[in-house]
Amino acid sequence: MAKAGRWRALATERVYTTPIFDLHRLKSTHPNRGERDFYVLSAPTWVNIIPLTAAREVVLVKQYRHGIGDFTLEIPGGMVDPEDPNPAAAARREMREECGYDSEVIIPLGQVHPNPAIQPNMCHFFFAPNVIKVGEPNQNVGGAEETEVRLVPLANIKQMIRAGAISHALVIAAFSFFDLYNPPRSD
Amino acid sequence: MAKAGRWRALATERVYTTPIFDLHRLKSTHPNRGERDFYVLSAPTWVNIIPLTAAREVVLVKQYRHGIGDFTLEIPGGMVDPEDPNPAAAARREMREECGYDSEVIIPLGQVHPNPAIQPNMCHFFFAPNVIKVGEPNQNVGGAEETEVRLVPLANIKQMIRAGAISHALVIAAFSFFDLYNPPRSD
Numbered sequence: 040m041a042k043a044g045r046w047r048a049l050a051t052e053r054v055y056t057t058p059i060f061d062l063h064r065l066k067s068t069h070p071n072r073g074e075r076d077f078y079v080l081s082a083p084t085w086v087n088i089i090p091l092t093a094a095r096e097v098v099l100v101k102q103y104r105h106g107i108g109d110f111t112l113e114i115p116g117g118m119v120d121p122e123d124p125n126p127a128a129a130a131r132r133e134m135r136e137e138c139g140y141d142s143e144v145i146i147p148l149g150q151v152h153p154n155p156a157i158q159p160n161m162c163h164f165f166f167a168p169n170v171i172k173v174g175e176p177n178q179n180v181g182g183a184e185e186t187e188v189r190l191v192p193l194a195n196i197k198q199m200i201r202a203g204a205i206s207h208a209l210v211i212a213a214f215s216f217f218d219l220y221n222p223p224r225s226d
Numbered sequence: 227m228a229k230a231g232r233w234r235a236l237a238t239e240r241v242y243t244t245p246i247f248d249l250h251r252l253k254s255t256h257p258n259r260g261e262r263d264f265y266v267l268s269a270p271t272w273v274n275i276i277p278l279t280a281a282r283e284v285v286l287v288k289q290y291r292h293g294i295g296d297f298t299l300e301i302p303g304g305m306v307d308p309e310d311p312n313p314a315a316a317a318r319r320e321m322r323e324e325c326g327y328d329s330e331v332i333i334p335l336g337q338v339h340p341n342p343a344i345q346p347n348m349c350h351f352f353f354a355p356n357v358i359k360v361g362e363p364n365q366n367v368g369g370a371e372e373t374e375v376r377l378v379p380l381a382n383i384k385q386m387i388r389a390g391a392i393s394h395a396l397v398i399a400a401f402s403f404f405d406l407y408n409p410p411r412s413d
Contacts, residue, residue, distance in 0.1 A: 042374060043288055043289055043290060043297065043372040043373060043374045044290070044372055045290060045297075046292065046295075048295065055241060055242045055249060057265040059265065059344070060265075060344075062242060062249060067292065071372075072372070077292040078245075079292060079293050080293070101230055102230055103230060103231070105233065105252060105254065105266060105343065106266050106267070106339070106341060106342045106343050106344045106345045106346050107339060107342040107345075108233075108235065110230065111339070111342050149388070150390075150393075151393050151394070151398060152293070152294060152298070152393045152394055152395065153341065154293060154340065154341075154394070154396070155291040155293050155294040155298050155393065155394055156291050156292065156293050157246070157247075157292070157293045158293045159293050159294050159295070162395065185230040185231055185256075185259070187229060187230045200406075200407050201336070201408055203337075206338050206348075207339055207341070207342055208338040208339065208340050208395050208396055209341070211338055211399045211402055212395045212398045212399050212402070214402070215387075215398055215399070215401070215406070218402075219384060219405060219406070220384060220387050220388040221388055
């Protein structure tokens with residue numbers, strides 16, 4: 040069987056800008072396939088974090104998602120901002136902002152490509168053990184985000200994913216690292 | 227704690243078109259937050275399928291991905307085309323095209339939102355037991371896709387995900403449905 044060839048990028052042009060990603064058109068060349076255009080979404084590194092209370096409840100966020108035009112249940116997460124020293128700090132910040140919960144221990148679980156076909160960025164997963172409530176969610180006055188906090192027993196998560204009550208692929212991937220691929224040694 | 231409010235879409239405008247998705251700007255309004263613009267990627271339904279041989283090897287596809295500018299290892303998958311009668315048929319077609327393997331049995335495992343913040347579409351996961359080689363991958367002459375087939379023992383998948391050799395969030399989510407959330411009753 041023939042070996043899949045490598046493409047070489049010739050030029051890239053930003054064709055549209057939004058507050059959360061830029062759309063680029065990439066012109067690339069391939070030994071057997073010539074020159075073609077591809078489209079890439081440039082976005083910052085993303086983070087997700089599983090906050091778990093001492094009572095083994097996961098702190099979930101209910102929020103309106105404009106892509107599907109409906110509410111979702113997710114673990115907290117977001118983009119790594121330029122001010123964040125690293126992805127773990129960004130995840131902790133998002134957990135405090137979206138949930139009002141905190142932990143001094145932030146354990147890395149792994150990272151994935153959200154969509155390597157069209158996005159260069161990665162999403163890093165973390166686990167925060169023994170989180171405690173330290174305040175109210177920051178409703179980002181003047182901003183567009185509003186969250187409601189829901190505490191759900193960790194033991195219920197599997198059934199919620201199976202039933203579609205938790206449907207975000209990156210959240211499901213985070214729980215799979217927690218369960219299967221890189222479970223924290225102690226929690 | 228305040229309840230998260232629902233947004234109401236006022237208008238949508240297609241601002242950019244690509245062969246695999248369109249970018250829309252959505253103007254929406256919220257009782258407490260006024261009118262704002264959001265960006266949504268419209269794409270067809272996506273599918274992924276886990277092809278397993280009688281020897282319990284998973285049929286993986288190595289291909290160049292322009293988002294990350296490198297090769298990935300993935301299960302076969304793609305978009306549901308207008309000609310596909312349903313997602314299961316699309317998954318079977320992609321498996322034949324990308325791998326040259328087939329099975330008459332296509333078992334649904336579940337579905338997820340790839341990214342509910344910016345995409346309305348879902349990705350459906352399937353499992354194809356006892357696949358057999360029926361031909362060569364269709365290298366889509368004149369097209370831009372080239373694939374190499376790799377057979378990997380199912381028992382190795384977990385370690386490959388942990389080590390980052392399989393890094394696509396949707397592929398990892400598909401295996402988590404296979405392992406945890408909706409494992410096929412027989413294979």
